[in-house]
Amino acid sequence: MEVWLQTGINMVILAAVYILMALGFAFILNLLGIFNLAHGAVYMVAAYVCYLLVTKGGLSGWAALPVTVIAIAIFGLVVERFLFRPFKGDFDLTTMACIFMSTVFVTAFNLRMGTKQISIPSFIPGTTGVAPYLIQKDRIFVAVVSIVILAAVMLFVRYSRWGTQMQAITQNREGAALQGIRFSRIAASTCAVGFALAGIAGIFSGALYNLSPYMGDQSLVYVLMLVILSGLGSFKGIFIVGAFLGILYAGLPIVLQGVVVDAVASVLVLLVLLVRPQGLFGHELTPPTGAGSEPGGYGSGAVGGWPRAQKYSLLGLAFLAIAVLPVAINGTYWMHVMCVAFLYGIVASSFRSISISGQFSIAHAAYFGVGAYVSAMASRWLGLSPWLTVFLGALAAAAVGCILAFPFGRLRAIYYAMGTLFLGVVIVNLFTVGGKWTGGTSGMSRLEPLFRGTKVPYYYLFLALVILSLAALHRFEFSRIGITLKAIAQSHLVASSVGISERRYRMLAVGFGCFFAGLAGGFYAHYQMSVTPTSFALPATLWVIMYVLVGGINNFWGPLVGVLVLQVLPEFFRDLKGYMPFLSAGILIVIAFTLRKQGLCGLPGIIRARLIQRKSRGARESVVGG
Amino acid sequence: MRTGKDGWTATMSMILEIKNITVYYGKSLAVSDVSIEVPDGSVVTMIGANGAGKTTVLRALAGLVPIRSGDILFRGESIVHLETYARVRKGIVLVPEGRQLFPYLSVYTNLMLGATTRKDKEGIKRSLEYVYELFPRLKERAKQNAGTLSGGEQQMLAIGRGLMADPKLLCLDEPSIGLAPLVVEQVGEVIKEINRRGISVLLVEQNARLALGVAQYGYVLEVGRVVAHGDVETLRRSDIVKKAYLGG
Numbered sequence: 001m002e003v004w005l006q007t008g009i010n011m012v013i014l015a016a017v018y019i020l021m022a023l024g025f026a027f028i029l030n031l032l033g034i035f036n037l038a039h040g041a042v043y044m045v046a047a048y049v050c051y052l053l054v055t056k057g058g059l060s061g062w063a064a065l066p067v068t069v070i071a072i073a074i075f076g077l078v079v080e081r082f083l084f085r086p087f088k089g090d091f092d093l094t095t096m097a098c099i100f101m102s103t104v105f106v107t108a109f110n111l112r113m114g115t116k117q118i119s120i121p122s123f124i125p126g127t128t129g130v131a132p133y134l135i136q137k138d139r140i141f142v143a144v145v146s147i148v149i150l151a152a153v154m155l156f157v158r159y160s161r162w163g164t165q166m167q168a169i170t171q172n173r174e175g176a177a178l179q180g181i182r183f184s185r186i187a188a189s190t191c192a193v194g195f196a197l198a199g200i201a202g203i204f205s206g207a208l209y210n211l212s213p214y215m216g217d218q219s220l221v222y223v224l225m226l227v228i229l230s231g232l233g234s235f236k237g238i239f240i241v242g243a244f245l246g247i248l249y250a251g252l253p254i255v256l257q258g259v260v261v262d263a264v265a266s267v268l269v270l271l272v273l274l275v276r277p278q279g280l281f282g283h284e285l286t287p288p289t290g291a292g293s294e295p296g297g298y299g300s301g302a303v304g305g306w307p308r309a310q311k312y313s314l315l316g317l318a319f320l321a322i323a324v325l326p327v328a329i330n331g332t333y334w335m336h337v338m339c340v341a342f343l344y345g346i347v348a349s350s351f352r353s354i355s356i357s358g359q360f361s362i363a364h365a366a367y368f369g370v371g372a373y374v375s376a377m378a379s380r381w382l383g384l385s386p387w388l389t390v391f392l393g394a395l396a397a398a399a400v401g402c403i404l405a406f407p408f409g410r411l412r413a414i415y416y417a418m419g420t421l422f423l424g425v426v427i428v429n430l431f432t433v434g435g436k437w438t439g440g441t442s443g444m445s446r447l448e449p450l451f452r453g454t455k456v457p458y459y460y461l462f463l464a465l466v467i468l469s470l471a472a473l474h475r476f477e478f479s480r481i482g483i484t485l486k487a488i489a490q491s492h493l494v495a496s497s498v499g500i501s502e503r504r505y506r507m508l509a510v511g512f513g514c515f516f517a518g519l520a521g522g523f524y525a526h527y528q529m530s531v532t533p534t535s536f537a538l539p540a541t542l543w544v545i546m547y548v549l550v551g552g553i554n555n556f557w558g559p560l561v562g563v564l565v566l567q568v569l570p571e572f573f574r575d576l577k578g579y580m581p582f583l584s585a586g587i588l589i590v591i592a593f594t595l596r597k598q599g600l601c602g603l604p605g606i607i608r609a610r611l612i613q614r615k616s617r618g619a620r621e622s623v624v625g626g
Numbered sequence: 627m628r629t630g631k632d633g634w635t636a637t638m639s640m641i642l643e644i645k646n647i648t649v650y651y652g653k654s655l656a657v658s659d660v661s662i663e664v665p666d667g668s669v670v671t672m673i674g675a676n677g678a679g680k681t682t683v684l685r686a687l688a689g690l691v692p693i694r695s696g697d698i699l700f701r702g703e704s705i706v707h708l709e710t711y712a713r714v715r716k717g718i719v720l721v722p723e724g725r726q727l728f729p730y731l732s733v734y735t736n737l738m739l740g741a742t743t744r745k746d747k748e749g750i751k752r753s754l755e756y757v758y759e760l761f762p763r764l765k766e767r768a769k770q771n772a773g774t775l776s777g778g779e780q781q782m783l784a785i786g787r788g789l790m791a792d793p794k795l796l797c798l799d800e801p802s803i804g805l806a807p808l809v810v811e812q813v814g815e816v817i818k819e820i821n822r823r824g825i826s827v828l829l830v831e832q833n834a835r836l837a838l839g840v841a842q843y844g845y846v847l848e849v850g851r852v853v854a855h856g857d858v859e860t861l862r863r864s865d866i867v868k869k870a871y872l873g874g
Contacts, residue, residue: 164731164735164738164739165739165742167728167730167731168728168731168739171728171729171730171731172726172727172728172729174690174722174726175722175725175726175727175728176728176739177690177710177711178688178690178710178714178719178720178722178726179714179739179740179742179743179787179791180710180711180714180715180742180743180791181711181739181742182709182711
């Protein structure tokens with residue numbers, strides 16, 4: 001009896017928190033077409049702010065709750081104005097902005113607050129109920145308040161002026177403008193409301209459970225699950241699916257183990273996504289991402305900047321410099337930094353062969369992980385030499401990519417992004433539930449190394465690997481196949497109308513990219529001599545995307561440059577390392593605002609264009625003067 | 627300019643004056659040096675084939691695309707610096723091509739969204755009654771989702787939604803497209819009725835017969851330029867219109 005009572009109220013609380021989160025996320029996604037990967041971070045920040053206000057600020061919980069929510073809403077306004085609006089809803093750039101925001105917050109709170117076991121003090125301490133059947137008053141409070149808030153939001157969306165205008169924009173943006181609806185105003189308020197809802201969810205779960213800088217990542221996964229299941233453009237669906245997930249997550253642990261619950265739910269989501277990409281309740285709207293559905297210039301590969309010969313000689317010099325580096329310096333640490341950077345360079349570059357086909361995959365670190373795990377497992381359990389298993393790992397990753405690309409071929413744009421994000425989560429879950437075979441949450445250690453002793457052989461091996469892999473990837477991208485992939489990215493309809501099998505080519509792209517990600521994974525496992533599931537989880541994937549975006553999404557060398565800048569450069573400032581994420585975030589922002597899609601690789605071209613402009617202006621002036 | 631033959635431009639005040647506008651989409655020229663005038667209380671039509679730039683002129687008028695040069699005056703005031711919502715507030719309302727309804731909202735909500743820029747509750751109520759009187763079908767289906775209406779009903783809803791904004795100048799983009807001949811006739815009647823209420827209409831059509839039937843003055847566009855204009859009688863007799871648009 002007590003179990004059921006507790007479970008019942010847990011169901012309500014979980015469902016309410018999920019729905020609060022997901023509604024905010026869906027508002028922003030539907031209206032602005034922005035894939036707010038920072039939603040989890042907002043949830044986490046709200047919980048911490050509320051905690052700090054109560055413990056350090058001396059406010060009571062009752063005062064801290066509204067103060068925090070209002071502050072978070074204002075923060076939403078600021079984000080909309082200064083981060084979303086300047087990018088005009090461009091999918092790549094706003095996604096990057098969100099990733100950056102999320103990373104900064106998580107790192108900042110991790111630095112400041114650490115992972116101490118803390119929790120927001122109770123709003124109403126004590127328990128209630130008849131003797132054996134006791135419930136914390138806090139739980140009742142949270143359940144009741146969140147239901148009230150949800151009802152209010154629902155009614156507001158349905159019947160208020162703001163709500164109908166918001167729905168109008170979601171359904172037909174231009175039609176809405178023609179009625180005199182001001183998009184920017186509704187967008188700003190929607191962001192504020194969306195952030196506020198995430199904030200409320202964060203505070204409530206912070207009051208009932210422990211705080212952690214990483215609490216947002218997990219909840220983001222739940223939110224995506226909910227949004228995928230219910231579908232875009234439908235708010236009713238979110239309520240129904242949210243209730244269902246609440247029941248599932250609160251009810252199943254009675255009979256099943258937690259990890260299995262996760263696995264069951266993830267598989268369910270993937271199935272729904274594959275059968276009904278628009279979700280259970282979604283309208284068949286065109287995906288709201290202007291940039292995602294027709295990735296304008298996505299990999300249009302403008303060969304800007306340097307003339308060909310100059311480019312290659314420069315490249316040769318760079319490699320020469322890198323090749324003599326171990327002779328020049330003899331720090332093991334630096335060698336290690338470069339080794340890891342080489343491997344990540346391969347991973348990030350291989351992401352490109354997938355992304356040029358218009359598939360914004362958010363599972364890349366998971367493919368990297370497949371390579372690492374398969375290689376590690378084959379060498380441990382089959383006793384094979386790591387020199388062989390790394391290739392097994394690469395093949396396994398390619399196979400996983402290819403097989404999954406078949407069902408995923410149905411998905412495009414934002415649905416593809418959501419689906420692959422989920423796929424990554426499922427794969428990492430599998431690493432975790434593998435028990436003895438994968439080593440569970442702590443992973444596998446003391447793997448067979450490739451070389452014993454110094455890191456110098458690793459350095460040259462990985463250098464060669466980078467050169468060979470990049471050569472292969474370069475070949476691929478500029479081959480007929482690569483051109484076909486770019487054509488598909490620009491318009492899959494046109495591409496199929498000229499006889500291109502979209503699915504087959506997309507499969508090929510994913511398989512090819514995954515092969516190299518898996519290869520790097522295998523080498524990584526035997527270089528580090530250990531694997532853990534967390535190194536391949538969502539944050540790792542987000543970093544891969546960041547490397548690509550910072551280096552320049554339109555340029556083949558972009559990913560490599562991104563890795564070097566974000567991985568190696570910070571090492572020069574090792575004393576400041578704790579603050580490094582902020583520094584790199586600063587770099588990111590500057591790049592995002594000034595270079596847009598060209599990234600760092602576009603820098604020489606832009607500088608040259610400026611110089612030419614100045615020179616010609618000077619020339620004109622001198623003509624006028626003379 | 628064109629005060630010559632008919633002389634009416636000299637005597638009537640203009641609600642809209644489009645002066646030598648040029649519009650580009652990226653690098654391609656869509657509309658070049660087009661001038662159009664709409665006298666207060668009249669129906670003026672723009673006819674022309676696909677790609678003539680008719681829709682572009684309307685989109686520029688609504689503020690959906692920027693103009694490269696030229697000017698647009700509404701009641702003598704330049705509006706080119708205004709955003710779309712501000713133009714709607716002034717009374718310039720575009721009923722776009724393809725209707726652009728909100729398919730998952732009810733007919734009633736669609737109509738009320740048309741009144742976004744208005745604050746006068748009484749006036750909105752009167753407009754709603756007028757729309758229901760004009761299109762009784764919409765009243766019957768008020769609670770239905772807009773996406774479930776037939777093509778003709780959707781066009782009526784689009785026009786009704788435009789009227790809810792209390793327009794001074796109603797711009798209709800291809801209202802007859804995709805409709806059965808009988809319904810096309812109805813659309814013609816509705817435009818005349820709206821005009822009788824004192825609302826000026828700028829009508830863009832491919833169906834020249836319909837357009838010249840309801841308008842008093844017309845412009846013919848070809849590849850982004852005005853190639854002929856005049857009152858409808860003159861236009862109907864002109865070779866260029868006869869050959870290209872009236873089949874003979």
